[in-house]
Amino acid sequence: MAMREIMYRDALREAIDEEMARNSDVFIIGEGIAERGGSYKVTEGLLAKYGPKRVRDTPIAEAGMIGVGVGAAIAGARPIVEILYVDFAMLGMDMIVNQAAKFRLMTGGNGRVPFVMRTQGGAGGGVAAQHSQSLEALFYHIPGLRVVMPSTPSDAKGLLKYALRQEDPVMFLEHKHLYMTKGLVPDGEHIIEFGKADIKRPGKDVTLIAWSNMIPTTLAAAEELAAQGIDAEVVDPRTLVPLDKKTILESVAKTKRAVIVQEANRRGGVASDICSIIQEELFYDLDAPVTIVAGLDIPIPFNLTLEKASVPQKHDVVAAARRVLHADPIELAAE
Amino acid sequence: MSTPARSANAPSKALLEKIFRTAYKIRVFETEGIKLYRQGLIRGYFHPYLGQEGIATGVCAALREGDYIASTHRGHGHCIAWGADVKRMVAELLQKETGYCKGYGGSMHIADISVGNLGANGIVGAGTPLGVGAALASQIRGSDAITVTFTSDGGSNNGTFLESLNLAAIWNLNFILVIENNQYAVSTRIEESTRETDLYKRGLAIGVPSFQVDGNDPIAVHDLTREAVELCRAGKGPVLIEARTFRHMGHHVNDPGKYMPEDELAYYKGRDPVDRARTALLEMGGAKTQEIAAIEAEIAAEFEDAVEFSKASAEVTPEAFREFVVGY
Numbered sequence: 001m002a003m004r005e006i007m008y009r010d011a012l013r014e015a016i017d018e019e020m021a022r023n024s025d026v027f028i029i030g031e032g033i034a035e036r037g038g039s040y041k042v043t044e045g046l047l048a049k050y051g052p053k054r055v056r057d058t059p060i061a062e063a064g065m066i067g068v069g070v071g072a073a074i075a076g077a078r079p080i081v082e083i084l085y086v087d088f089a090m091l092g093m094d095m096i097v098n099q100a101a102k103f104r105l106m107t108g109g110n111g112r113v114p115f116v117m118r119t120q121g122g123a124g125g126g127v128a129a130q131h132s133q134s135l136e137a138l139f140y141h142i143p144g145l146r147v148v149m150p151s152t153p154s155d156a157k158g159l160l161k162y163a164l165r166q167e168d169p170v171m172f173l174e175h176k177h178l179y180m181t182k183g184l185v186p187d188g189e190h191i192i193e194f195g196k197a198d199i200k201r202p203g204k205d206v207t208l209i210a211w212s213n214m215i216p217t218t219l220a221a222a223e224e225l226a227a228q229g230i231d232a233e234v235v236d237p238r239t240l241v242p243l244d245k246k247t248i249l250e251s252v253a254k255t256k257r258a259v260i261v262q263e264a265n266r267r268g269g270v271a272s273d274i275c276s277i278i279q280e281e282l283f284y285d286l287d288a289p290v291t292i293v294a295g296l297d298i299p300i301p302f303n304l305t306l307e308k309a310s311v312p313q314k315h316d317v318v319a320a321a322r323r324v325l326h327a328d329p330i331e332l333a334a335e
Numbered sequence: 336m337s338t339p340a341r342s343a344n345a346p347s348k349a350l351l352e353k354i355f356r357t358a359y360k361i362r363v364f365e366t367e368g369i370k371l372y373r374q375g376l377i378r379g380y381f382h383p384y385l386g387q388e389g390i391a392t393g394v395c396a397a398l399r400e401g402d403y404i405a406s407t408h409r410g411h412g413h414c415i416a417w418g419a420d421v422k423r424m425v426a427e428l429l430q431k432e433t434g435y436c437k438g439y440g441g442s443m444h445i446a447d448i449s450v451g452n453l454g455a456n457g458i459v460g461a462g463t464p465l466g467v468g469a470a471l472a473s474q475i476r477g478s479d480a481i482t483v484t485f486t487s488d489g490g491s492n493n494g495t496f497l498e499s500l501n502l503a504a505i506w507n508l509n510f511i512l513v514i515e516n517n518q519y520a521v522s523t524r525i526e527e528s529t530r531e532t533d534l535y536k537r538g539l540a541i542g543v544p545s546f547q548v549d550g551n552d553p554i555a556v557h558d559l560t561r562e563a564v565e566l567c568r569a570g571k572g573p574v575l576i577e578a579r580t581f582r583h584m585g586h587h588v589n590d591p592g593k594y595m596p597e598d599e600l601a602y603y604k605g606r607d608p609v610d611r612a613r614t615a616l617l618e619m620g621g622a623k624t625q626e627i628a629a630i631e632a633e634i635a636a637e638f639e640d641a642v643e644f645s646k647a648s649a650e651v652t653p654e655a656f657r658e659f660v661v662g663y
Contacts, residue, residue, distance in 0.1 A: 024475075024476075025472075025475070025476070027475055053474070053475055054475060056506070058502065059498075059501060059502070059505070061498035061499075061501065061502065063464070063494060063495050063498055064464050064467075064495055064497075064498025064499040064501070064502050065498075065502065066464075067461070067463075067464020067465060067467070067468065067495055067498075067499060068464050068465075068467045068468040068471055068499060068502055069468060070464070070465060070468060071405070071453065071464055071465035071466060071467060071468020071469050071471070071472075072468035072469065072471050072472040072475075073468070074448065074453055074454075074465060074468065074469065075403060075448075075451075075453065075468065075469035075472040075473070076448075076472065077471075077472035077475060077476070079468070079472075094458055094461060094495075095461070095464060095495075098457070098458050098461065099456075099458070099461055099465065103446075103454075105439055105660070105663075106436060106439060106440040106444040106446075106454075107435075107436045107439070107440055107444065107446045107448070107454065108434070108435070108436035108437030108438070108439040108440060109437070109439075109659065110435070110436065110446065110447065110448055110449065111446055111448045111454065143663050144663060242662065
């Protein structure tokens with residue numbers, strides 16, 4: 001298939017553009033997304049193409065705009081609500097948790113909520129504690145939501161197009177460091193179903209499970225490990241809900257070793273849940289304890305050196321992989 | 336803007352009968368429903384709409400097919416006024432598969448998307464942004480449908496009240512926000528919740544045509560809503576309506592409401608919306624007492640049938656439940 005190399009943000013724009021062209025019920029609202037084209041230029045050009053009815057700026061009122069999106073979805077439209085930072089989505093948690101996530105079950109299935117909230121998270125660049133969080137675990141915990149975390153332009157496009165065709169509320173979590181990254185995206189109709197993990201790098205010695213911006217970090221770590229003679233497999237679940245347990249378990253059953261890498265702080269995180277799934281299913285196949293590399297359990301500090309120290313880096317992943325491979329001599333505690 | 340104009344034309348007998356039927360049906364549903372609750376047939380929460388029937392009745396009589404409503408935790412009256420099937424409502428309260436939500440939702444979550452009922456809501460104030468969303472969907476689709484959200488004095492103090500009414504205003508949506516001001520947020524008096532107790536003034540502050548009406552007068556509520564509908568369809572929406580009313584009892588069936596002053600309760604019971612609907616049908620509509628009696632008997636029988644139907648209905652089986660939740 002013919003491929004083009006484009007940026008993550010362009011891939012997102014293509015997805016929105018194609019779905020808006022295909023379905024007049026798709027519309028997008030958010031802060032500065034119309035004339036300005038969004039803080040990350042994802043919606044550039046859409047106002048001119050689709051007009052002010054379907055591409056609207058909003059006041060700074062996250063609870064209201066998320067709620068309005070949920071209401072429009074309940075009424076059968078297909079809203080995309082863009083929230084500048086996932087940190088700001090916290091203002092709309094009632095609408096996400098108590099309304100969108102519950103509606104299908106509460107109505108016995110007579111109501112559906114095809115609502116897509118696009119937002120971005122993650123640390124990097126010194127934007128400090130209220131603009132740097134990785135909050136996927138909050139959404140992961142709430143039954144009824146879909147949680148999508150694309151790491152590449154191809155995944156971003158294919159998953160966003162799928163999000164706009166399915167019937168449940170989607171937390172589409174982008175990463176502020178990925179918008180300008182490039183990757184190959186297939187020409188033509190490109191849709192990726194939820195719940196299908198992608199093996200970003202095949203390998204046989206150890207399984208590294210990561211998502212979003214931890215994929216570039218983990219792939220770089222895998223290259224370094226390769227130079228050391230360790231062949232790591234990198235599995236990207238792409239959607240945390242639904243989670244492709246099968247692909248994860250097949251990989252770990254093969255390598256017998258797993259490291260889970262998440263940018264979010266460790267406590268109560270998605271990595272812990274994936275870890276519990278692996279140990280429960282594969283305990284007797286494992287050659288080492290399942291290991292988690294995660295952010296520190298702190299708010300992200302402003303200082304760039306400290307920010308970097310707060311979230312996993314390549315060397316943390318390399319060290320963890322070597323640990324589960326027992327590749328380094330065991331250091332005995334001094335008497 | 337606080338005094339609604341009476342419509343120039345006297346209401347027809349058909350409209351007066353519709354209003355009385357609705358108000359009375361809500362009264363029967365709540366009164367008999369409480370009995371079922373006391374018998375242990377209904378579990379969970381039950382927030383009666385007793386005393387507030389005039390509002391849902393008057394508002395919904397001014398709407399038409401294709402419009403939307405969003406309701407509150409005190410939502411039985413809105414469903415009935417919107418034309419819901421009492422059988423399926425009672426079945427829902429009795430946790431049966433034949434209920435609107437197959438027993439998955441209960442009293443606070445009855446919804447019927449197929450007819451534009453966006454649902455009751457267990458979170459006070461949450462229906463406001465949801466209703467604005469439906470109104471936005473209508474505008475995007477080029478439809479002139481109206482969405483009404485019922486909220487309350489309690490709901491008006493939630494932040495989404497301002498956020499979403501403001502969105503409706505900047506986008507000129509066909510949205511009518513009805514504040515049922517029953518003067519209590521659970522047990523907290525309106526005077527303790529806000530310095531300005533004329534809640535319609537909040538709409539004026541953000542450029543929304545806003546009105547106040549006696550919520551215990553279903554005809555006045557209807558007339559005002561019709562004007563609001565006309566304003567919306569003329570592109571001058573949204574509209575805010577504050578309907579003053581008072582509960583006939585506590586917040587829910589197990590709240591004795593001892594904090595409600597007896598003299599005030601007596602004042603509002605003396606202005607009972609169902610009595611006023613009946614009187615209007617008799618005096619303005621020229622109905623005979625036998626006609627009224629026949630309507631009342633018919634509604635009582637409808638409720639009894641609904642109870643029988645619900646009792647005879649099955650519950651969702653654990654097997655069907657497990658199948659329903661696959662993929663969560």
